[in-house]
Amino acid sequence: MAPILNIQNLYKSYGSVEILKDINVTIEPGDFLVLVGPSGCGKSTLLNCIAGLEPITGGSIDIGGQDMTHVSPKDRNIAMVFQSYALYPTMSVAKNITFGMKVRGVNATMQAEKLAEVAKQLQIEPLLQRRPAQLSGGQRQRVAMGRALVRDPKLFLFDEPLSNLDAKLRVEMRTEMKKLHQKLNASIVYVTHDQIEAMTLATKIVVMKGGVIQQIGTPSEIYNKPANLFVADFMGSPAMNLIPARVHKDASGSRIEIEREDGQSLVLNDAHHTNLPEDVIIGLRPEDIAEAGYRQGDDVQSAVCLVDVVEPAGADTYVVSKLGGKEVTARLHAETNATPGGNLTFAFDLAKVSYFAPKTGERLN
Amino acid sequence: MTDMPHPKAKTSSLSKTVLRWLLYIILCLFALYYLMPLFVMLTTSLKSLEEIRTGSLISLPRDITFDAWKTAWSGACTGIQCEGLRPYFWNSIQLAIPAVLISTLIGALNGYVVAQWRFKGANLIFSMMLFGCFIPFQVVLLPMARMLGLMGVAGTIPGLIFVHVIYGIGFTTLFFRNYYVTIPHELVKAAKVDGAGFFRIFWSIFLPLSLPIVVVTVIWQFTQIWNDFLFGVSFSQAGTQPVTVALNNIVNSTTGVKEYNVDMAAAIIAALPTLLVYVVAGKYFIRGLTAGSVKG
Known part of the structure; x- marks a missing residue:
């Protein structure tokens, strides 16, 4: 089956400013693709290019196996949900949802049928005669979704649809969106700057920075095997610990030496990675550093470190220590005995360790 | 302590009331001062010529007579014709309504394009239109006369409509642009x-979103066009003159006794439509001027 969306060598510039550089993305039917990155990375521009709302400077966009590079938005067989919802303020909810069909000349009975179907699906039947101004944020969001669903498009485009909602509602709608995706098996491109949203919703994540794709992969690939320092730092909360280290090779593998302020350097042995350069940045997720005795495995190694800060967060306790000149966060169990200024034996689990080249930032293993 | 009546609070509330009343009195005086000319106009228009000559300016009329109004409407002489204001009033209506509607519609379209369909040079074009608001009327008189002549509409009502539409576009575009620019592009x-x-x-x-700003524009344009004298006197000829020009002719071309009562009645008649527009649409006017500052 042809991919639903196929973007090849897409370039976009405003005058001499390049916004998007050599973008290549493909998604299969049923994929939930999330474009994530810091603000100004070009993710919303890319979405607008897919929708046809922004002309592109180079490359091609295929939707549903057809070349849509120069086709107008209405003929691309897409539907879009916007951050501000962009509901038509003077029209009732029902008219908002049917406006597209009315413009396309769908007959009235068909319109009513579709409207009823979508309203039932989103549970907005009691709201149909209201104006957008009379709705709460969550209700507006549903209506905006309804306007997209009623189109029954090949591809849904979402431009930060949850970022105007309060924290609690955002989590609810996130779950609901995931349910909807599973039920409809729709193909979706979703823009967000929230890496948790990206992780929870996506079947495929595209991490962008400065108009360039940093990494494309499943959430687990992005999380466990970040392609470079930027992705490692951007995805995950608290962020991955990135510690400068020196590598000494011997017969049993690599000895990773991390400097400490007291001059006693911390040494970890890694038998699996033998072709590392002399200088590396070692990346460890907070959950891969535990309190000694709480983590078993072949790659777990213990060391005593000085605890700087203890931050209880309910389910976990975050403990900050200083290694290699960087603050290193460990995610410990809630009942830990760690005290600020005291010593604690940490267990470093190297099973999921990442190595990066300090100069280029690229992943080494 | 707290529930004891405080002597100081009592006096301060008393002085507050006094000050408030003082304020009202001053405001009433101001209002009276501003209403004085209208009062004089109204009373004078209801007096007979005899009474005007003998009585004082601000006295109430002894016998109310509508003769002056009748004359002003249909009998006063503007130069050689003595038909009153009626035909000219009709000219003004024929002129103002299309000119207001056309300039408002063009302004709405222009504002929509400049605010929502950004194209290269949109800002430059908008600034040039804005510049048009600041060109004094007198500057364009001669070129406009030449242009109307070339178009073959010199001295006609369509010619005057054209002039007012052109001159109004700058303002109407500005109004609509500033209104539409607050509407998110995502729409x-x-x-x-x-x-x-x-x-x-x-x-x-x-x-459908534009009612408040349409009202503002209509009031603005109607007042401008109805009250215009310079374009009216420059680009019209006998038979197509608007009411303001006729009013001037009535007041200035009488020979012999000056009929103050007719002049006053004529002036009030000429001003009535703009008054009416303010009364009917005034509450939308303020609302429209402040609209856009509050998100819907």
């Missing part, structure tokens, strides 16, 4: 994805 994007085109989006989405 146009959503409508585009829904399949609506340029005019469909304007007609179905933007115009």
